Amino acid sequence: MTRPFVKMNGAGNDFVVVNALEQPFAPGEDQIRALGDRQTGEGFDQLIAIEPSDTADAFMRVWNADGSMVETCGNALRCVGWLLMQANASDRVVIDTAGGPTTATRAGDHRVTVDMGKPRLDWTQVPLAEEMDTRGIELQVGPIDAPILHTPGAVSMGNPHVVFFTDRQDDGFVTGSGSLVEHHPLFPQGVNVGFANVLDRDHIRLRVWERGAGLTKACGTGACAALVATARRGLTERKATVVVDGGELVIDWDAQTDHVLMTGPVEIERTGVLSI
Numbered sequence: 598m599t600r601p602f603v604k605m606n607g608a609g610n611d612f613v614v615v616n617a618l619e620q621p622f623a624p625g626e627d628q629i630r631a632l633g634d635r636q637t638g639e640g641f642d643q644l645i646a647i648e649p650s651d652t653a654d655a656f657m658r659v660w661n662a663d664g665s666m667v668e669t670c671g672n673a674l675r676c677v678g679w680l681l682m683q684a685n686a687s688d689r690v691v692i693d694t695a696g697g698p699t700t701a702t703r704a705g706d707h708r709v710t711v712d713m714g715k716p717r718l719d720w721t722q723v724p725l726a727e728e729m730d731t732r733g734i735e736l737q738v739g740p741i742d743a744p745i746l747h748t749p750g751a752v753s754m755g756n757p758h759v760v761f762f763t764d765r766q767d768d769g770f771v772t773g774s775g776s777l778v779e780h781h782p783l784f785p786q787g788v789n790v791g792f793a794n795v796l797d798r799d800h801i802r803l804r805v806w807e808r809g810a811g812l813t814k815a816c817g818t819g820a821c822a823a824l825v826a827t828a829r830r831g832l833t834e835r836k837a838t839v840v841v842d843g844g845e846l847v848i849d850w851d852a853q854t855d856h857v858l859m860t861g862p863v864e865i866e867r868t869g870v871l872s873i
């Protein structure tokens with residue numbers, strides 16, 4: 598069986614997107630891992646299916662490259678939002694996800710703003726395995742007792758994030774620490790691991806070791822979580838540019854609505870056909 602797809606990225610975070618509005622798409626974990634392999638498959642950070650919805654313009658299903666199905670994906674919401682707005686000749690679409698409904702709007706040529714909704718800040722919502730103040734949690738990362746790994750912030754944007762405040766962002770440190778924390782017992786559903794270097798009150802340099810995908814060029818929900826975590830600690834304003842490996846995302850945590858808005862680029866790389 599074959600399925601056409603569109604290969605896209607949002608600030609370098611890349612996706613294979615399948616239209617499942619007319620025909621169901623339900624790959625198995627092994628199939629997803631094979632498709633996601635960058636040597637022998639199409640290669641992607643996440644696999645995305647656009648499905649019908651009774652309550653929104655579409656439902657977006659997300660699988661990480663390791664085959665795990667997850668709640669949401671911020672950069673993919675911008676890409677899917679772009680595809681739907683192009684197809685519908687509209688400037689606004691509502692996209693439902695397992696992490697909750699979101700709204701995408703045009704923000705210029707190949708730029709989309711997604712309203713990611715409210716951050717979830719209670720320990721039970723991240724979730725954590727025990728009660729803690731999510732502005733700064735106690736976390737022992739294996740044998741590493743580096744002070745820069747102390748008291749990170751914890752935030753859910755529909756998916757779980759922990760954010761370290763550090764200027765240590767080399768590949769070795771991010772990969773070594775991120776892979777240790779991703780499956781730490783404090784995070785019963787696993788966690789995306791952000792390393793946020795606050796450059797000034799409206800600028801953050803961020804790298805993310807993603808749950809189920811590893812070090813990616815960008816993580817949209819990770820950028821939202823980083824802004825919320827740094828603002829909660831008084832390190833930044835509620836709006837900042839988050840500089841990621843693949844570009845820049847503008848994150849605005851609205852004080853009136855408590856919603857987090859993420860704006861950034863979308864790129865269509867190519868089309869193809871999956872043999873699945």
Ligand SMILES: N[C@@H](CCC[C@H](N)C(=O)O)C(=O)O
Pocket residue numbers: 610642643659661667668669670671672673756757789807808809810813815816817818819
């Ligand atoms: N890259 C995505 C996040 C995708 C899912 C994440 N790895 C998870 O497991 O929660 C984004 O742009 O938010």
